Amino acid sequence: MTKKTEIAKSARKLLLTQYQGVLSTHSIDVPGYPFGSVVPYCLDRQGRPVMLISRIAQHTKNILANPKVSLIVTEGDADDAQTVGRMTCLGDVIKAVEDDMDTASRYYRYFPHSVNYHKTHDFDFYYIDLVRVRYIGGFGKIHWVEKEDFLLFNPFNATEETRIVEHMNNDHSEALHHYCKLRRIELKNGYAPVMAGIDSEGFHLRIGSRVHWIGFDAPVHSPTEVRKALIAMAKDPVPA
16 A cells, blocks of 8 residues: 555545534635534545535535535544544535435435435535545644545445445344444444445444444455455454
């Protein structure tokens, strides 16, 4: 693995392990000033951040006037934010096509409560077409990451991913609990872990409203490789 590839992987891991960030848009009410707002996101099959935002929200109005944005993501639960990973994703916000059911169904697995948003307000899906990423992996570890190095397409189509996710949730709940124990992920308030999505580098478990990412030891590119990786992980001993 080249140094450039390693840096891009670390930056992508940060984006995967978090599920919300600060979206900065160009204010139309106070021209010349950035406007920040917290938004949840997941990644689409091209590896781009996807957001579900209301047409009446201020950041949406700003985007319609100027689609150039940044999304700041930081590593959570840190005593000193200057010593942990953080990144700024620069890009242009583009509205997803209305019949993109794949993006919608994937997003709802990560944020199931958002299904009801459409009943009260007009919400639409948007993705950030990345231009460049500024990644800081800690003190002194500062890098620009180019789009072509950062983006990693999901090797699984919608049908394959849905089949894997539903199989794990319906037939292997014990394994999902075991994965949480391996990563010391606490099951708060009695919530059971639910697999939300999977890609070549790992998978997401949703526990209540919080999302956790668990990485594979090596990349997977087919359902058969996923099965082998998940079985091997299910056999790993829980650390004392």
